Amino acid sequence: xxxxxxxxxxxHQDAGSFDFIIAGGGTAGLALAARLTEDGTHSVLVLEAGLxxxxxxxxxxxxxxxxxxxxxxxxxxxxxxxxxxxxxxxIYNQGRCLGGSSSINGLAYTRGSSSIYNLWASLGxxxxxxxxxxxxxxxxxxxxxxxxxxxxxxxYDVSLYSDGPVQLAYPPYVYAYPGSEAFVExxxxxxxPKVEDLNGGTNIGVKHEPFTMDNRYRRSSSYDSYYMQARDxxxxxxxxxxxxxxxxxxxxxxxxxxxGVVYTDYASGQTLNATAKxxxxxxxxxxxxxxxxxxxxxxxxxxxxxxxxxxxVINENVGxxxxxxxxxxxxxxxxxxxxxxxxYQDYSKLQQATREYKEAKxxxxxxxxLAFGFEKISSDTLNSIGASALTALxxxxxAHVEYLYETIYYPNLPTPYYSSKEYNTSYVSFTAAILxxxxxxxxxALSNSLSxxxxxxxxxYTTPEDRALAIYSFKALRKLLAEFATHNFTIGPNNGEVAPxxxxxxxxxxxxxxxxxxxxxxxxxxxxxxxxxxxxxxVDEKLRLYGVQRLRVVDASVFPVIPDAHTMAPTYVVxxxxxxxxxxxxxx
Ligand SMILES: Cc1cc2nc3c(=O)[nH]c(=O)nc-3n(C[C@H](O)[C@H](O)[C@H](O)COP(=O)(O)OP(=O)(O)OC[C@H]3O[C@@H](n4cnc5c(N)ncnc54)[C@H](O)[C@@H]3O)c2cc1C
Numbered sequence: 322x323x324x325x326x327x328x329x330x331x332x333h334q335d336a337g338s339f340d341f342i343i344a345g346g347g348t349a350g351l352a353l354a355a356r357l358t359e360d361g362t363h364s365v366l367v368l369e370a371g372l373x374x375x376x377x378x379x380x381x382x383x384x385x386x387x388x389x390x391x392x393x394x395x396x397x398x399x400x401x402x403x404x405x406x407x408x409x410x411x412i413y414n415q416g417r418c419l420g421g422s423s424s425i426n427g428l429a430y431t432r433g434s435s436s437i438y439n440l441w442a443s444l445g446x447x448x449x450x451x452x453x454x455x456x457x458x459x460x461x462x463x464x465x466x467x468x469x470x471x472x473x474x475x476x477y478d479v480s481l482y483s484d485g486p487v488q489l490a491y492p493p494y495v496y497a498y499p500g501s502e503a504f505v506e507x508x509x510x511x512x513x514p515k516v517e518d519l520n521g522g523t524n525i526g527v528k529h530e531p532f533t534m535d536n537r538y539r540r541s542s543s544y545d546s547y548y549m550q551a552r553d554x555x556x557x558x559x560x561x562x563x564x565x566x567x568x569x570x571x572x573x574x575x576x577x578x579x580x581g582v583v584y585t586d587y588a589s590g591q592t593l594n595a596t597a598k599x600x601x602x603x604x605x606x607x608x609x610x611x612x613x614x615x616x617x618x619x620x621x622x623x624x625x626x627x628x629x630x631x632x633x634v635i636n637e638n639v640g641x642x643x644x645x646x647x648x649x650x651x652x653x654x655x656x657x658x659x660x661x662x663x664x665y666q667d668y669s670k671l672q673q674a675t676r677e678y679k680e681a682k683x684x685x686x687x688x689x690x691l692a693f694g695f696e697k698i699s700s701d702t703l704n705s706i707g708a709s710a711l712t713a714l715x716x717x718x719x720a721h722v723e724y725l726y727e728t729i730y731y732p733n734l735p736t737p738y739y740s741s742k743e744y745n746t747s748y749v750s751f752t753a754a755i756l757x758x759x760x761x762x763x764x765x766a767l768s769n770s771l772s773x774x775x776x777x778x779x780x781x782y783t784t785p786e787d788r789a790l791a792i793y794s795f796k797a798l799r800k801l802l803a804e805f806a807t808h809n810f811t812i813g814p815n816n817g818e819v820a821p822x823x824x825x826x827x828x829x830x831x832x833x834x835x836x837x838x839x840x841x842x843x844x845x846x847x848x849x850x851x852x853x854x855x856x857x858x859x860v861d862e863k864l865r866l867y868g869v870q871r872l873r874v875v876d877a878s879v880f881p882v883i884p885d886a887h888t889m890a891p892t893y894v895v896x897x898x899x900x901x902x903x904x905x906x907x908x909x
Pocket of ligand 1 (some may be wrong): 368843
């Protein structure tokens with residue numbers, strides 16, 4: 322690289338050199354760092370923009386999972402006004418701390434259908450079929466058996482887990498389980514089977530949710546799991562409050578090479594350079610990674626010109642292909658014995674629950690979402706509801722809708738359908754998420770500063786298929802509520818339904834309710850897709866960036882197609898796969 326042209330920022334003070342520099346100490350970043358440092362041959366620097374998660378002590382408490390978003394360890398982005406949501410802008414939470422979103426999320430652990438990974442492989446990604454990724458799912462997890470089997474649908478198949486860093490468990494909390502059990506029974510009555518385990522590649526059926534928590538019911542994020550096991554290694558350096566501002570690119574003839582990063586050290590107030598002897602790896606998440614690439618000179622020509630960044634590699638695919646799951650609820654008034662509502666209305670109850678939690682007991686051992694069911698809709702039905710594109714898109718062999726049981730009024734947003742809630746009234750929510758969205762959004766840069774948030778435009782419900790699945794699943798939620806009401810836990814007319822209520826009946830009324838109340842499931846992915854470049858790709862099957870040497874992306878950005886599941890486990894699998902690929906390439 323004798324004739325290299327340094328980027329504009331490369332004159333800052335040098336903070337040292339490392340074999341690998343990982344931007345972002347989140348879910349994937351810390352998992353990858355732990356794997357790359359385990360045999361002692363590579364030195365790794367992790368630069369994380371946020372703080373340690375225990376800055377917000379509640380982050381470890383499963384029952385406080387809705388209190389942590391919005392705290393200082395959340396980026397709390399917002400979307401552009403969404404045409405499919407009657408112009409609403411949504412707050413978009415993302416972890417801003419070590420552990421990233423695994424430190425603030427809902428703890429639900431799901432892998433999805435084998436067919437999704439087989440689809441990834443068939444799209445041009447050799448080595449990513451279910452058969453190939455499954456060992457890495459297994460390697461990353463340990464399942465802690467329930468101490469007492471209080472309820473049904475809390476089984477698991479021991480052969481699907483090993484002794485990996487991420488701890489999985491069911492909560493011991495039985496108080497809310499009569500409602501959760503009734504939900505499981507009600508979904509079974511609607512044709513969804515109770516299954517032993519959803520994590521073996523067949524993602525259809527009903528279960529109590531397994532959560533990423535240890536046997537004391539404390540959150541097991543990538544910080545608590547991978548990082549805690551690796552933190553004393555001399556070859557691992559992890560810096561918090563150190564946002565990466567830019568990847569340093571050098572040009573030698575036609576070749577562009579990543580040689581390090583520019584980052585800000587908030588503690589000292591300095592802007593520093595760090596050098597990567599082997600590679601720079603971006604793990605800043607599906608919303609920040611495309612923005613960081615753009616601000617480094619890699620992205621769509623028009624955006625780079627608009628924000629005034631020197632172009633290094635023009636790739637129109639950066640920031641495209643944004644996919645997400647979105648959900649909405651039918652909400653019912655419920656017997657207080659099965660609801661968490663009173664916990665947040667009566668602070669003496671919350672104090673009592675906090676005391677119990679210190680003994681690993683009580684309601685705070687469980688997140689507010691307790692059980693879920695995954696439905697694969699038949700091709701005939703997909704055709705009849707106007708979602709036939711899903712059969713043509715090779716997405717017929719997967720779960721299309723997820724049903725969730727939440728022990729509160731959820732989502733708790735002011736909307737035209739929000740009726741003010743009376744003190745001492747309790748609620749449960751029946752929630753549906755669309756798992757096979759055909760809408761695609763974008764992420765872009767608004768300015769040439771990473772301090773500005775990315776411009777997020779998910780385009781929810783902008784395709785007929787997404788709207789058809791939404792209306793279908795809303796009607797299923799009402800059937801589910803009617804079945805649930807036979808267990809005598811709901812209060813009042815219409816099976817206890819308080820939102821939207823009986824005035825909403827026609828498809829148009831249902832769609833309007835959904836548009837006014839839907840909230841993201843925060844599964845943003847796909848914005849630097851692992852695909853052939855001509856098919857929309859940003860990275861190849863080894864997660865290497867097209868057009869740049871020594872630069873990879875390892876986070877949820879690379880999913881070519883969003884799995885029919887919550888996205889934390891698939892993100893861990895991307896990190897584990899990346900570690901295997903990278904170690905293989907640099908074996909001495
Ligand atoms: C509120 C919420 C609830 C969720 N619930 C669930 C659930 O129950 N189950 C499930 O499976 N999934 C859930 N998810 C989704 C899942 O957590 C994410 O898909 C997954 O964790 C994404 O991992 P990642 O590594 O791609 O990004 P992240 O884990 O978000 O990591 C990105 C990291 O990069 C850091 N960063 C960003 N920019 C910079 C920069 N310039 N320099 C340095 N660092 C930077 C961030 O601070 C962050 O730590 C939820 C997500 C959220 C936000």
